[in-house]
Amino acid sequence: MNTIQNPILPGFAPDASALHVGEDYYIATSTFEWWPGIEIYHSKDLVNWEWAAAPIARRDMVPSELLGNYNSGSLWAPHLSYADGLFWLVYTDVKSSTAFKDTLNYVVTAPKITGPWSEPTLVTASGFDPALFHDDDGRHYFLNMLFDWRLENPGFAGTVIQEFDPVTRQLVGERRHFYRGTSLGVCEGPQILKKDGWYYLLCAAGGTGYLHAATVARAKTLDGPWEDSPYFPLLTARDDAANPLQKSGHACFVEIGGEWYITHICARPLTERGNCTLGRETALQKIEWTDGWPRLANGTHHPELVISAPKAAGNVRQLLDHSERVTFAPDKDLPHTFKTLRTPLTPETDYSLTARPGWLRLYGGQTLSSHHKQTLFARRWQHFAFTAKVKIDFVPQNFQQVAGLVLFYDTCNWIYAYITRDERINARTLQILRCDFKDFTYGSEAVPLPDGEISLKVCVNGAEAQFYYKADGGWQPLGDVQPADHLSDDYVETRRGRCAFTGAMVGICAQDMDAHQSHADFACFDYEEQR
Structure with missing residues (x-):
């Protein structure tokens, strides 16, 4: 049967x-x-x-x-x-x-x-x-x-x-x-x-x-x-x-x-x-x-x-794997799996598929705490174990310009592996910032980065998430294991004191807390379920 x-x-x-x-x-x-x-x-x-x-x-x-x-x-x-x-x-x-x-x-x-x-x-x-x-x-x-x-x-x-x-x-x-x-x-x-x-x-x-x-x-x-x-x-x-x-x-x-x-x-x-x-x-x-x-x-x-x-x-077979490889091209729409928060993003103003063919350019917007307009694209987690990875080309000019890969529940609950610039060492850095309701903590030390493209990856397995990065060599872990299970209705409800209704997402984003003029380029977003 x-x-x-x-x-x-x-x-x-x-x-x-x-x-x-x-x-x-x-x-x-x-x-x-x-x-x-x-x-x-x-x-x-x-x-x-x-x-x-x-x-x-x-x-x-x-x-x-x-x-x-x-x-x-x-x-x-x-x-x-x-x-x-x-x-x-x-x-x-x-x-x-x-x-x-x-x-x-x-x-x-x-x-x-x-x-x-x-x-x-x-x-x-x-x-x-x-x-x-x-x-x-x-x-x-x-x-x-x-x-x-x-x-x-x-x-x-x-x-x-x-x-x-x-x-x-x-x-x-x-x-x-x-x-x-x-x-x-x-x-x-x-x-x-x-x-x-x-x-x-x-x-x-x-x-x-x-x-x-x-x-x-x-x-x-x-x-x-x-x-x-x-x-x-x-x-x-x-x-x-x-x-x-x-x-x-x-x-x-x-x-x-x-x-x-x-x-x-x-x-x-x-x-x-x-x-x-x-x-x-x-x-x-x-x-x-x-x-x-x-x-x-x-x-x-x-x-x-x-x-x-x-x-x-009849004998139709159920398809259970929702893995997805997203490539970017000027003549290709973004996939329906990519969602934004509270409002649509405007082509050539908030993002561009034509400015650099083969890449998705995100123009830095408001922060991950904003209930108004963020430059963020994210897709659902559809399996308990998956890997998401992306390549980023980003040259921030100051610490207020940020871009990276995020595990996101809502504006008060997320885990963000981000690239920015640290003027104290005159270099780009990569670090994890975690928001747990109203508490902000770092999830890793700041890692200095060489010039050039950077690949980011997160592996989620049940209650745990591990971020990785790759610059000019192989994959390196970024920080320790992060609490993926905090990105859930149940955990958020205990912190917030009232009902939460959505679900965990994984995505890419860019923020500019300065002049809203910087941009980050992303290539080939991969979401692969582990079965």
């Missing part, structure tokens, strides 16, 4: 919204502060998924912009649907997280998954995790998690529903509570499936950490009453600490060839209930319908690392 190994989207791919249109399957995932926003993947068989689009790719797609947004804010939990010959995407730009949440919910449409996507319409700001439900009577509904800022209330106020006008793209009629959740607590990510005369409501429950779960309720009408499933919860690892797919929840139904599955969020800790450097990922579980209720095909509510593939997939 053909099998699928989870996760199907490894490395920082959370909040999957699955969609079936004709012979095609799509998954939309959250990107938070990373740009372009909202990743959409495509498959024909649920086994192999290829990147298809990042629809939030124009500045006007987020009218309030992401610049200045807090870490782990911005673009949360998209929902993808199809109706009236259009793809519909709803998403939230989260601007604040205190006693208040500023949650701006937008809707966009496109005739094809690759666009062009319409200008966004602001629908509401009452909560997050919005979804559209297109009923078979032609009516449309907007679902949302309502947030209550009043101090005497718990914040999460259940799920609400309101009719949606697809022409004006505005809410009509009265908003009403229609489901307040279960004993598992916080009810998020509401999605509705209509099947065999029943409305099935699939919700995320219990927060986003190790107590996360997915639950199901059903009703004959959208007005209810809603009955909770006897198979409760549908999915969780909260009572199974040894399960490799922890934090499982936030699910979505998908059908292929008469078989049913759910996509769902998960995370793989390095140790039991420990740090998850790959962030929250997307997995797949097979379900069966029993007495009109969905339940996992394995007869439990625990996710499985390996599941049976759909019969419709």
Whole structure:
């Protein structure tokens, strides 16, 4: 029997919204502060998924912009649907997280998954995790998690529903509570499936950490009453600490060839209930319908690392290695795997592929602490063990001009091997600087460098990272082993005191704290997974 190994989207791919249109399957995932926003993947068989689009790719797609947004804010939990010959995407730009949440919910449409996507319409700001439900009577509904800022209330106020006008793209009629959740607590990510005369409501429950779960309720009408499933919860690892797919929840139904599955969020800790450097990922579980209720095909509510593939997939083999070699050329776009922070970078202003053919030139920008505009390109970690390396040609004129190779979680958590100039010895130097929330420390001594090109490499293996450099000889270690597991939701949450939602990245960057006029040239970025 053909099998699928989870996760199907490894490395920082959370909040999957699955969609079936004709012979095609799509998954939309959250990107938070990373740009372009909202990743959409495509498959024909649920086994192999290829990147298809990042629809939030124009500045006007987020009218309030992401610049200045807090870490782990911005673009949360998209929902993808199809109706009236259009793809519909709803998403939230989260601007604040205190006693208040500023949650701006937008809707966009496109005739094809690759666009062009319409200008966004602001629908509401009452909560997050919005979804559209297109009923078979032609009516449309907007679902949302309502947030209550009043101090005497718990914040999460259940799920609400309101009719949606697809022409004006505005809410009509009265908003009403229609489901307040279960004993598992916080009810998020509401999605509705209509099947065999029943409305099935699939919700995320219990927060986003190790107590996360997915639950199901059903009703004959959208007005209810809603009955909770006897198979409760549908999915969780909260009572199974040894399960490799922890934090499982936030699910979505998908059908292929008469078989049913759910996509769902998960995370793989390095140790039991420990740090998850790959962030929250997307997995797949097979379900069966029993007495009109969905339940996992394995007869439990625990996710499985390996599941049976759909019969419709045939004997297709799952591709598991996401290694990538990136070369730079004037006539070649940067790969979709390269992400920037909070805003797109402008060709020939922030970077150039033409100034030095065969190299990517980065013009020094703001520091790694900036919530505004950095000159940084980074890609996800997609495996626990990998090597990333790059060649750099950089001639800094002073200590404020910096460039190098970085392991990055957010603006408060990173490990940076950087080249700069030390005027005290009149030479370039290479050193590691580490940011651990608000604590800055050096991770190595400063190494004087000869003139010319320098190669940098980092080898990540689970909780450890080792940097290396090569000048005019072989590879030399730079500093001692660095704590790679600190670049995780779990570690960052303990330091920050509130939720963190993204995942570890590796990338290249340049800063100029002087006149923003220096540049660094990078050749051939390699990301190689070790299997």
